[in-house]
Amino acid sequence: MGILSSLYTGVTGLTAQGEALSVYGDNIANAGTTGFKASRPEFQDVVAASLKGVMGGNQIGRGTRLAAVNPIFSQGSVLQTESSTDIAITGDGFFVMDGLDGRSFSRAGSFHFNKDGELINSDGFKVLGFQSDEAGKITSKMDSVKVGRTVIDAQGSKEVNLQMNLDSRAKIGLEFDPDRPDNTSHFATGVTIYDTAGSPHAATMYFNKVEQGVWEWRTMIKGEEFEGGEPGKLSQAATGTLKFDKDGRLMEQETSENTFAFAGTGSDSEQQITFNFGKDKSQGGDGLQVTQYGTDSETYRTTQNGYSAGTLAGLSFNDDGVLAASYTNGESVNIAQLALAKFENPEGLFKTGQNRFKESRISGQATIGAPQTGGRGRVSSKTIEASTTDIAGEFINLMGAQRNFQANSRIISAADQMMQEIFNIKRS
Numbered sequence: 001m002g003i004l005s006s007l008y009t010g011v012t013g014l015t016a017q018g019e020a021l022s023v024y025g026d027n028i029a030n031a032g033t034t035g036f037k038a039s040r041p042e043f044q045d046v047v048a049a050s051l052k053g054v055m056g057g058n059q060i061g062r063g064t065r066l067a068a069v070n071p072i073f074s075q076g077s078v079l080q081t082e083s084s085t086d087i088a089i090t091g092d093g094f095f096v097m098d099g100l101d102g103r104s105f106s107r108a109g110s111f112h113f114n115k116d117g118e119l120i121n122s123d124g125f126k127v128l129g130f131q132s133d134e135a136g137k138i139t140s141k142m143d144s145v146k147v148g149r150t151v152i153d154a155q156g157s158k159e160v161n162l163q164m165n166l167d168s169r170a171k172i173g174l175e176f177d178p179d180r181p182d183n184t185s186h187f188a189t190g191v192t193i194y195d196t197a198g199s200p201h202a203a204t205m206y207f208n209k210v211e212q213g214v215w216e217w218r219t220m221i222k223g224e225e226f227e228g229g230e231p232g233k234l235s236q237a238a239t240g241t242l243k244f245d246k247d248g249r250l251m252e253q254e255t256s257e258n259t260f261a262f263a264g265t266g267s268d269s270e271q272q273i274t275f276n277f278g279k280d281k282s283q284g285g286d287g288l289q290v291t292q293y294g295t296d297s298e299t300y301r302t303t304q305n306g307y308s309a310g311t312l313a314g315l316s317f318n319d320d321g322v323l324a325a326s327y328t329n330g331e332s333v334n335i336a337q338l339a340l341a342k343f344e345n346p347e348g349l350f351k352t353g354q355n356r357f358k359e360s361r362i363s364g365q366a367t368i369g370a371p372q373t374g375g376r377g378r379v380s381s382k383t384i385e386a387s388t389t390d391i392a393g394e395f396i397n398l399m400g401a402q403r404n405f406q407a408n409s410r411i412i413s414a415a416d417q418m419m420q421e422i423f424n425i426k427r428s
Contacts (some may be wrong), residue, residue: 046063
């Protein structure tokens with residue numbers, strides 16, 4: 001009977017619109033949920049009978065049904081916070097998480113470190129990333145992001161880099177005297193050098209012009225800081241020669257002595273420290289790191305790669321998702337890089353709650369890589385991604401679903417009245 005089937009048609013509308021209300025209500029309830037992606041209900045009509053078989057036309061519909069609830073992976077607003085471990089993704093990608101139920105994925109980047117130094121979310125799921133080696137270089141090994149070292153070991157100086165000019169107008173014939181170095185050198189510059197135990201030592205480099213375009217240099221250390229040195233006097237640790245062309249560019253460089261035996265570090269701890277004056281012309285360089293121009297001798301920059309031991313002072317992420325630890329000795333070491341997962345069909349991911357997703361058959365497998373590679377988005381510290389729920393739009397959707405629900409209830413009311421008329425015929 002058509003009247004009876006119309007009752008079931010109305011019921012399908014009530015059921016579908018009720019489920020839609022649940023979807024819209026869930027969106028509104030998660031308006032303040034970090035990284036939440038609002039969903040959209042999608043309906044399909046139901047056809048139960050065709051009056052002319054496969055001829056087409058004359059088909060009677062039997063209502064509607066909720067065919068799918070698809071999350072909309074649009075970009076949420078990026079909000080500033082005060083926590084350095086709050087991370088937001090701008091663009092495609094998901095954080096990779098590891099927990100008791102295996103691997104999962106999330107857009108919510110409200111993280112913190114636990115007592116073991118591991119980066120986790122509020123539910124204790126570990127955040128995965130690419131680990132660094134001892135030198136701080138990021139590798140392809142993936143594991144939980146963890147601060148393993150709160151103390152960084154001391155490192156003795158291995159290289160000193162200089163950028164400077166030596167005055168070509170200096171007079172030849174000034175002979176260097178270690179007892180009167182300042183009065184018997186054309187130019188001097190200081191540099192701090194660290195021994196193998198991380199103790200700093202003030203070294204002074206003296207330069208003497210011995211021929212036209214030829215300079216000798218010496219590195220002197222206080223005698224009391226040098227193995228076998230005499231207190232109150234300077235000990236020579238390194239010496240060499242610099243040769244310049246007529247244009248004042250460095251042609252050749254040579255080191256003739258280089259032995260740093262600092263007192264108190266043991267007899268087997270002699271250091272070889274390279275003094276780098278730049279790539280000279282004999283090496284295919286331009287010879288402009290250290291020059292001999294007709295201007296006053298001057299040091300522009302001096303750097304070296306040694307440092308003392310230090311303790312952890314702070315942690316920070318950069319836009320490539322690299323977590324760097326800074327230490328009290330001024331050094332910074334890369335610890336790990338956040339991993340981001342990308343899916344061919346993110347709408348097909350399976351929601352597990354707790355702001356997490358899991359792979360499904362229709363989402364495809366995760367392709368995991370570094371931020372800003374392979375179409376993955378970038379990450380930023382001290383930010384979180386807000387929910388994509390548009391409250392105003394959801395209220396309009398609620399009102400539309402309510403009206404549709406009321407309209408479908410009228411179908412049932414009308415069918416019921418028509419059924420009542422049939423019963424009244426029997427009574428009459």
